[in-house]
Each structure stands twice: as structure tokens, then as C-alpha cells.
Amino acid sequence: VFNFGQDFYSRHLGRGNKKFGNLYSGYTVGYMIATNDNKKLDIGYLAPSIGLELFKNKYFLWDVKAQYIVPFTYNRDLRGVSFNTSLNFVF
Numbered sequence: 001v002f003n004f005g006q007d008f009y010s011r012h013l014g015r016g017n018k019k020f021g022n023l024y025s026g027y028t029v030g031y032m033i034a035t036n037d038n039k040k041l042d043i044g045y046l047a048p049s050i051g052l053e054l055f056k057n058k059y060f061l062w063d064v065k066a067q068y069i070v071p072f073t074y075n076r077d078l079r080g081v082s083f084n085t086s087l088n089f090v091f
Contacts, residue, residue: 003030007051022053028067046071047082061088 005028009016016022028047033040050067067082 001030003028003031005029005047005049007049016056019056020054022056023051024053025050026065041074043074043078046057046070046072051058062086 004067007024007026008025009022013023016024026049028049030045030047032043032045034043047067047069049065049067051063053061053063055062059072062085064083064085067084069078069080069082071078076077
């Protein structure tokens, strides 16, 4: 899987400057290679998302995000929802 994405903070909600509860929206555009014993598929996709930063300071970020994945091909069979959490550390 290869992807690129961006997140956006609303100016009405403080542009992500708070330590707790920053709501954001974003997107990911990507490419994945799916294989099995008989077949190989090359699939591009778009995944709009909405997330919440639970805690953020100078060295640490913890957030949760939900995405709806929409492939450019086979979109009737392969679309779905993804729920993620991440911990980011600066060192």
C-alpha cells in the first residue's frame, strides 16, 4: 500500500491549537496491490476521513480516525470503513 493524505482543521474550532479534542477532516489517495494464488490486482483508492485528536503536546500526539475507502475500480466489491488510532512521538 502506498498513499498520500492531508488533514484539515476548521478555523471555527481553533485550527487544531487546543491540547484536547481537536476535530479534523481529511483525505487519503493511494494505491494498493492485492494478490492471491491466481490473481493480482492494482487498485487506486480515495478515502475521505474524519478524526479527533484526543491529546496533543510538543512531543506526543494521540488521535482516532474513521475513513470510508472507495476504490477507483471494483468499488462495488471492495469499499469499506476503516477505524484507526495512532500514537505519534517526536524524538
